[in-house]
Amino acid sequence: MKTYIAQRLGIAILTLFGMSVVIFVLLRLAPGDIVDVLFSAAGYVNPAEKQAILKELGMDKPYWQQYVEWITQIFRGDLGKSYRYDLPAWQIIRPLIPVTIELAILSTIVAVVLGVPTGMISAVRQDSTLDYALRVFSLAGLSMPSFWLGMVIILALVSWLGWIPPLTYVRPWENFWLHAVQFLLPALAVGYRSSALIMRITRSAMLEVLREDYIRTAWAKGQNETAVVWRHALKNAILPVVTVIGIEFAFLIGGLVVTETVFNLPGVARFLVEAILWRDYPIVQNLVMFIAIVVILSNLAVDLLYGVLDPRVRYAS
Amino acid sequence: MAVTPVDIAAAPAATRPRDSAWTVVWRFARKKPLGAAGGVLMLVMLVTALLANVLQTHDPIATDAASTLARPSEDHLLGTDHLGRDIYSRIVHGARVSLIVGIGSTLLGSVLGGVIGLLSGYAGGKTDLIAQRLLDILQGLPLLVLALVMSASLGPSIQNVIIAISIPIVPRASRVIRASVLSIREMQYIEAARALGLTHLRIAFRHVLPNTVGPFIVLVTAQLGAAILVEAALSFLGLGVPEPYPSWGRMLSVSAAEYAQKAPHLVLFPGLAISLAVFGSNLFGDALRDKLDPRLRGA
Numbered sequence: 001m002k003t004y005i006a007q008r009l010g011i012a013i014l015t016l017f018g019m020s021v022v023i024f025v026l027l028r029l030a031p032g033d034i035v036d037v038l039f040s041a042a043g044y045v046n047p048a049e050k051q052a053i054l055k056e057l058g059m060d061k062p063y064w065q066q067y068v069e070w071i072t073q074i075f076r077g078d079l080g081k082s083y084r085y086d087l088p089a090w091q092i093i094r095p096l097i098p099v100t101i102e103l104a105i106l107s108t109i110v111a112v113v114l115g116v117p118t119g120m121i122s123a124v125r126q127d128s129t130l131d132y133a134l135r136v137f138s139l140a141g142l143s144m145p146s147f148w149l150g151m152v153i154i155l156a157l158v159s160w161l162g163w164i165p166p167l168t169y170v171r172p173w174e175n176f177w178l179h180a181v182q183f184l185l186p187a188l189a190v191g192y193r194s195s196a197l198i199m200r201i202t203r204s205a206m207l208e209v210l211r212e213d214y215i216r217t218a219w220a221k222g223q224n225e226t227a228v229v230w231r232h233a234l235k236n237a238i239l240p241v242v243t244v245i246g247i248e249f250a251f252l253i254g255g256l257v258v259t260e261t262v263f264n265l266p267g268v269a270r271f272l273v274e275a276i277l278w279r280d281y282p283i284v285q286n287l288v289m290f291i292a293i294v295v296i297l298s299n300l301a302v303d304l305l306y307g308v309l310d311p312r313v314r315y316a317s
Numbered sequence: 318m319a320v321t322p323v324d325i326a327a328a329p330a331a332t333r334p335r336d337s338a339w340t341v342v343w344r345f346a347r348k349k350p351l352g353a354a355g356g357v358l359m360l361v362m363l364v365t366a367l368l369a370n371v372l373q374t375h376d377p378i379a380t381d382a383a384s385t386l387a388r389p390s391e392d393h394l395l396g397t398d399h400l401g402r403d404i405y406s407r408i409v410h411g412a413r414v415s416l417i418v419g420i421g422s423t424l425l426g427s428v429l430g431g432v433i434g435l436l437s438g439y440a441g442g443k444t445d446l447i448a449q450r451l452l453d454i455l456q457g458l459p460l461l462v463l464a465l466v467m468s469a470s471l472g473p474s475i476q477n478v479i480i481a482i483s484i485p486i487v488p489r490a491s492r493v494i495r496a497s498v499l500s501i502r503e504m505q506y507i508e509a510a511r512a513l514g515l516t517h518l519r520i521a522f523r524h525v526l527p528n529t530v531g532p533f534i535v536l537v538t539a540q541l542g543a544a545i546l547v548e549a550a551l552s553f554l555g556l557g558v559p560e561p562y563p564s565w566g567r568m569l570s571v572s573a574a575e576y577a578q579k580a581p582h583l584v585l586f587p588g589l590a591i592s593l594a595v596f597g598s599n600l601f602g603d604a605l606r607d608k609l610d611p612r613l614r615g616a
Binding site for chain 2: 014015016018022023026029132142147154155253254255261284288291295296
């Protein structure tokens, strides 16, 4: 198990390193830089002035040097300086993280609460009308852009209840209920989409397990449906579901990029879009690395959880 | 002459009368009504995209200051936006953009990933290991985040959006094809082909590749919906398809949100168009997967 963890960690670190190269190169390919954006309003850029700014930001150095500086900075815990705000990047990113994490956790809860039971019902009542209805419902969730769903939810609230959700971010200690509603709405929009994947995987895993011999034995012993489904079947069907939940948690962040923009929540994902539009390299680089770390850590967590949930995996390795 | 797997598979079929294409379609529709419904939705989208110029009632990019934010009426079937542009005509033309970007990026990504998966799976060993680790890097980011950075760095244009969306598809495609190549590689007819002294490239492309067609088709239909959704999200954020092409995603962008309360049709219809298109390809893709690749059922 220990060598297994070490191996997984090694691969994770290599992947992160590769990711940093990819991101760095991609951003240097981008047409235009911060100076162009800053001066686009003026319509004219004084070449000497531009050179001075580039020099001040360290952008006149060769690319390899810029890259090495970035990586050594990260190792020192220094995330560089935002070109746009002229502030340390960490100072800007730090308050954004809890917003996104809270949203991601809430969305995951919505997805699991919605996805696992519907998947189980669908499997137990395979090929019934209910099964078809639930499958169409979940596929619909997979088909709607979550940001559009968010817009429709807001529209519905406004036109049916005459209630306009707060347009600016409300901190939990200012007004807890308003804060909860503000986060629950995007969590519903994003969670519904993820629930579709969880529902499908739960359904197929359950279907497979329900055909096993030991389930027939359980039925033959005269156990009732609740015991068979919850106690015997679910335990073995949950493994692939956990994998999907882990993968989804990471990918939720992708979905949040647009949803945070729609709901005007000051999270990491919305800020990433702004930083990209501003060509604010230090912010973009570090935010993308942050997302990559979250993705890779949650994949790692899933791998390790596997061993805990399924003794067969533990003994095999 | 080398006996290819295709020849062997074709032999018994010749003795039995061949089903016409219509019979095959009809049987599929009877067995998979939901999949058939999805196929119809996709067909509707395809026809709309092809006949956009015929189906339009107005010029999709012509503005009309006299009738801005008009409600749906006889003149403007689905109303107009804040610049007085006809929403119906824009949605009809948007089908074109969504399909071009969706199909273009899915095919590009799947073919690229498919070839990498084929070669790395067939070669095995160190080549395989290195290729897979490199692709892991691309898969370490959510599809939308990678597409976002890509499209920002490439600049806005239809071709660049297609490239930006196709790259994140590459590792997913390569994984699917590689998995099926690994099992095909061990088949006896591959051993036979090798014994006949065929080159590796010829074996890989002529004898292994044709047998990955099933999973490949499943992969393409499954990714199509995702690609359309990513295009919508990119365009919504202003990093996708540029003006003047009417794109469903951009129709929902900030300007639409601003007027949403006064004119809800601005938000409802383009979103419905996206959802129906993706719903159609998901339904169809699911049914196709059950039919062509039972091992992947429900996955």
